[in-house]
Amino acid sequence: MSDAILQAKTQAPPFLARLASLVPGIALLATVGLLGKLLEQTINGYCKAHRIVFPNIEYVLWAILIGLVIANFTRIPEVFQAGIATYEFWLKVGIVLLGSRFVLGDVLKLGGISLILVVVEIAGSLALMLWLGRLFGLKPKLASLLAVGTSVCGVSAIIAAQAAIDADDEDSALAIAAILALGAFALFAFPVVGHFLHMSDRSFGVWTGLAVDNTAETIASGAIYSDMAGKVAILVKTARNAMIGFVVLGFAIHGSRRGLTGQVQSRTAFLVAKFPRFVLGFLAVSLLLSLHAFSREQVAALANLSRWAFLLTFAGIGLRMDFRRLFRQGLRPFAVGALGEVLIAFLTLGLVIGANAVWKI
Amino acid sequence: MSEPTDRPTGTRNLSLDTWAVLLAFLLAALVRLGLLKSIPW
Numbered sequence: 001m002s003d004a005i006l007q008a009k010t011q012a013p014p015f016l017a018r019l020a021s022l023v024p025g026i027a028l029l030a031t032v033g034l035l036g037k038l039l040e041q042t043i044n045g046y047c048k049a050h051r052i053v054f055p056n057i058e059y060v061l062w063a064i065l066i067g068l069v070i071a072n073f074t075r076i077p078e079v080f081q082a083g084i085a086t087y088e089f090w091l092k093v094g095i096v097l098l099g100s101r102f103v104l105g106d107v108l109k110l111g112g113i114s115l116i117l118v119v120v121e122i123a124g125s126l127a128l129m130l131w132l133g134r135l136f137g138l139k140p141k142l143a144s145l146l147a148v149g150t151s152v153c154g155v156s157a158i159i160a161a162q163a164a165i166d167a168d169d170e171d172s173a174l175a176i177a178a179i180l181a182l183g184a185f186a187l188f189a190f191p192v193v194g195h196f197l198h199m200s201d202r203s204f205g206v207w208t209g210l211a212v213d214n215t216a217e218t219i220a221s222g223a224i225y226s227d228m229a230g231k232v233a234i235l236v237k238t239a240r241n242a243m244i245g246f247v248v249l250g251f252a253i254h255g256s257r258r259g260l261t262g263q264v265q266s267r268t269a270f271l272v273a274k275f276p277r278f279v280l281g282f283l284a285v286s287l288l289l290s291l292h293a294f295s296r297e298q299v300a301a302l303a304n305l306s307r308w309a310f311l312l313t314f315a316g317i318g319l320r321m322d323f324r325r326l327f328r329q330g331l332r333p334f335a336v337g338a339l340g341e342v343l344i345a346f347l348t349l350g351l352v353i354g355a356n357a358v359w360k361i
Numbered sequence: 362m363s364e365p366t367d368r369p370t371g372t373r374n375l376s377l378d379t380w381a382v383l384l385a386f387l388l389a390a391l392v393r394l395g396l397l398k399s400i401p402w
Contacts (some may be wrong), residue, residue, distance in 0.1 A: 092381035097388065281382035285389060294393060301392045304400035 025083015026312070032319065033311035036063030060223045060314045064187070067318020076319065087316020091216050092278040094309030098234060099285030100294060100302035107235065107286050113359050114209065114239040117351050121210045122243055124347050125151035129340045136336045141167040144251055145175035146333060150340055153241045154179050154214030160244060160274055164252035177326045178337040183217035184321050186341065191224045201228035202361055203352050209236025210348040216317050219310065238279050245274035
C-alpha cells in the first residue's frame with residue numbers, strides 16, 4: 001500500500017500536488033469562517049429570543065478572533081500553512097466579484113474622489129514615515145519599506161518595493177512584521193473610534209480605505225463597522241492599490257540615481273508589471289454590471305460568492321497573526337510604524353472631514 | 362511538441378493576482394450562463 005502511495009506521489013503532476021497541499025489549510029479557513037458565522041447567528045438569535053440588548057457583532061470579528069486564538073495559543077501543524085496562505089488569493093477573488101455591486105459610474109465618482117485623497121495620503125504618509133525613519137535612526141532601506149507599506153498597500157507593496165530597491169530579506173521581514181501587527185491593532189481600533197465619532201458608513205469606509213495598510217485588514221475593519229462601510233473601504237483601497245506601481249517606480253528611480261540599485265529599463269513596462277491585476281478584474285466586472293450583463297438574481301449570486309471568498313479571507317487574517325513571531329523581530333520598527341500610523345490616522349481623518357465638507361461623500 | 366515541459370513553466374508564470382482574476386471571471390461566467398444559480402449565504 002505504501003508503494004502505491006509512493007508511486008502515486010511520484011506520478012502526480014506538480015501542479016495537482018500543489019493544489020492538493022492547499023486543501024487542509026483551505027478546509028481550516030472554511031471551518032473557522034463558518035464557526036464565526038455560526039457564532040454570530042447563535043448569539044444574535046439568543047439575544048433576540050431573550051430580549052437582551054447586545055451589539056450585533058458580525059461574523060467577520062468572530063472569525064478573526066477564533067483564528068487569533070488558534071494561531072497564538074496552539075501550534076498550527078505545517079500541513080495547514082500552505083492553505084492558510086491562500087487567504088490573500090480569496091481576498092482578490094472576492095474583490096473582483098464585488099465589482100458586481102458597483103455600477104461603473106459610482107466607481108468612477110467615488111474612485112475619482114478617492115484618487116485625489118489617495119494621492120494626498122500617499123505623499124503625506126511617505127514624507128512622514130521617511131522623516132520618522134531618519135529621526136529614529138532606521139536604515140534608509142528599512143525606512144523606505146515601512147514608508148511604502150504604510151502609504152500604499154501593506155505587505156504586497158513591501159514585497160514589490162523590496163525587489164525594486166534591492167533591500168535585504170531581514171529589512172523586508174521587519175517591515176512586514178510591523179505592518180501586520182499594526183494592521184491587527186487598526187482592525188479593532190478603527191471601528192471603535194468610528195463609532196465614538198459617530199461617523200457615517202461612507203465616511204468610515206473612506207477613512208479605513210485611506211488609513212489601514214493591508215488590504216485584508218482594511219476590508220475586515222470596514223466590514224466590522226457595516227456592510228456599506230466595507231464596500232466603500234474596498235473601493236477606496238482599490239484606488240490606493242492602483243498607485244503601487246507609481247510609488248515603487250519612484251523609489252526604484254530614486255535608488256538608481258543614488259547608485260543604490262540598478263537602472264530601471266522601461267518605466268511603462270515597470271508600471272504594467274506592478275499594476276495589480278485584480279483592480280482591472282474589479283473594473284471589468286463593474287463594467288459588465290453597467291452594461292446589464294447580469295440579472296438581479298445573478299448579481300445576488302455573485303455578491304454571495306464574494307461573501308464566501310471574504311469569509312475565507314477573514315479566517316486567514318486571524319490564523320496567520322502569530323504575535324509571538326511578529327514581536328520577536330525587534331521593537332524599533334514597530335515604534336516608528338505605530339507613531340506613523342497614529343499620525344496618518346489623524347491626517348486621513350482630516351482628509352475625510354475635508355472631503356465631506358466639499359463633496360458630501 | 363514540447364508542451365509537457367513548457368506548460369508547467371507557463372502556469373508558474375501566472376501571478377496569484379492573475380489566478381484570482383481568472384477564477385473570479387470563471388465564477389461570473391458560470392453565474393451568467395445559469396450553471397450556478399442561487400448561492401446561499
